[in-house]
Amino acid sequence: MNEALVKLREIGAQKIYEKTHIPVEHVQAILHESYDGLNKVQFIGFISILEREYGLELKAIKLKGITYFDGERKEEIDESIFINTKPKKSHNALYIIIAVIVFLIFLFVFYNDSKEAVKPAIQENEIIQKVKEKVVEEVNNTAAQETNETVAVTETLDQNTSVEEEQAIEKSFVIKTNTKLWIGYIELETNKKNQTVVSKEFSLDPNIDWLITLGHGYVDFEVNGKEYSYKTEKGLKFLYQDGELKPISFKEFKRLNRGYVW
Structure with missing residues (x-):
């Protein structure tokens, strides 16, 4: 230094x-x-x-x-988390099967018309009935498969929710660094200010909302089971609120700090 x-x-x-x-x-x-x-x-x-x-x-x-x-000032953006769900299965295969069956019916009826005058109507009705049964079977199979997929997705979401609830119980807020670091921390509700200089780990109460300002940005955070890492020379500012940590600009820090830069 x-x-x-x-x-x-x-x-x-x-x-x-x-x-x-x-x-x-x-x-x-x-x-x-x-x-x-x-x-x-x-x-x-x-x-x-x-x-x-x-x-x-x-x-x-x-x-x-x-x-x-x-130099240019850049602001980091918290990455969003998306849940991708499976698209519904295409029914093209079912439509092709129906088209082929209808075409076969047409050939069958045409062939029988050339041979007999009485049987075709009876045979045609039997084939149409079979086609209807086949279509109903395919539709039922497709509906059952989609229902199973919906149940599977719902169970997965329920499991994820349970995991998140378990993680929420074990709260932690730890600031980690390998070099000497000045930390200013302010209770958001009372505006009570404290500061310290550390070179290892420093823990804060995870049940309190905090404003954090740092002398430099070579720092890691462990927040409620999540890891955040930063590597920059410039000082950083953060808001910890409702169990979530996010970087904020100097302007936002000053607004939340009742107009003061510290």
Whole structure:
């Protein structure tokens, strides 16, 4: 980590504010390299003030910040989960069978007309009756198969629902990292703010709704049995609500935090 940045963190945001009059939230943003609340002009100006007041070389931090402001900002989108159901079976085979049978009836009747004058009507009625029985049998078989498929899909959905209910009972909310990470966490309902620096795992109460802000984005989450992984230098912000975790923008974080950047 940059030695100059370490020295500034040791001094602390409050003392830096008292000496430079740079707002505390902007000092925090620079110290933790989370620039969402700044614009490029502000950032460069604040870096120059810190260099002048403390006699530090912050060129590397300035270049990193400029690269951030000049680059494209992308927002991650939670992936949707879809359930694919089987399309209904085509009845084309049944229609072909009926067409073939009708054609055979036509040939049979035509042939018998040339031989006998009395039997054809009787034989035709017998064949038509057989055709009707065959059609009814095919339709019943198809309906039974579709019913079995519907029951199978329903049972699968019921099993999935049971699994989800079991998973919902075992709640967990764990933040994991292999490097030193600053974590700011706010109770959404009371707006009570806390912060800490960790380098391993940090657990939060999964039954409380949280606003989360991080100093960097090299972090993994374990949320109610689900794993989320991020790998980015910029600070990230999250909303944990009703047992679900999702990344949010700085603007959304500020709105949920009652207008404050921290």
